[in-house]
Amino acid sequence: MRKKKKLALLLITAALILALAVIALVFVFEGSQRADRISSYMLSLEHERPEIQQHFQDDSHGVFLPWPITLIIDPGHGGIDPGATISDFVIDDQRISMKESDITLSVAKMIKQRLENVYQDLTILLTREEDRYMSLEERVILGNSLFSDEGEKAFFISLHVEHSFDSNNSGMEILLSREITHDSPAFLLAESIVSGFNDIFGEALPFRGIQTENIYYPSRVNMPSLIVNLAFLSNVNDRALFYYNLESFAAAIVNGVKEYCKQ
Numbered sequence: 001m002r003k004k005k006k007l008a009l010l011l012i013t014a015a016l017i018l019a020l021a022v023i024a025l026v027f028v029f030e031g032s033q034r035a036d037r038i039s040s041y042m043l044s045l046e047h048e049r050p051e052i053q054q055h056f057q058d059d060s061h062g063v064f065l066p067w068p069i070t071l072i073i074d075p076g077h078g079g080i081d082p083g084a085t086i087s088d089f090v091i092d093d094q095r096i097s098m099k100e101s102d103i104t105l106s107v108a109k110m111i112k113q114r115l116e117n118v119y120q121d122l123t124i125l126l127t128r129e130e131d132r133y134m135s136l137e138e139r140v141i142l143g144n145s146l147f148s149d150e151g152e153k154a155f156f157i158s159l160h161v162e163h164s165f166d167s168n169n170s171g172m173e174i175l176l177s178r179e180i181t182h183d184s185p186a187f188l189l190a191e192s193i194v195s196g197f198n199d200i201f202g203e204a205l206p207f208r209g210i211q212t213e214n215i216y217y218p219s220r221v222n223m224p225s226l227i228v229n230l231a232f233l234s235n236v237n238d239r240a241l242f243y244y245n246l247e248s249f250a251a252a253i254v255n256g257v258k259e260y261c262k263q
């Protein structure tokens, strides 16, 4: 009897050990599969640092313009309205989130700083300087009140970032009012900004064209105005440009304004 009991105990122990070993193996296998899934997910969202030819023009200082110019830069969105957002994508092994309102504000501040260093008689004003909500109407009223001197030329440049359900959509585009003609100041400035982008980004960022649409600002702002859609937050290449080369977007617009001022 004793022998039988011992044997039974031994068998039960062996069965238990075997069961535990099987459970452990299943866990390890599942875990490694999960890790594989996560790393392939991370890889699919990761992007290498883009190659960009940095053709920044020489930043001359204290240059006078043929006439004074006021540039009102309007960083789109802000505060409770972040605009386009993207969260949890991986760059440099870090999980990153980005929002349109931050990108437009940073680029606007960089443009202001760069252009103020170059021109004596260029006034640059931002519709917002911090992360706060502003309605479109408020921006128009502020823009119109900032530009008051009739002897000056002024431009209203609104900065935005695109987002599309088709993640292949990529590149920069400029929106102008439908009524615009090809010799109007807004169109000429738009063309200069396009060549500014081409100088800086080359083929790293496609150009989607100068579009004419029924847009909010031009009919309400009392100066030539345009909207620059810098790139697509939903595109992995464009996103990498925002992450690694944000300053290049400012430089592209600065180069465009400089080219316009030469005309």
Ligand SMILES: [Zn+2]
Pocket (backbone or CB within 6 Å): 076, 077, 083, 084, 100, 160, 161
């Ligand atoms: Zn926007």
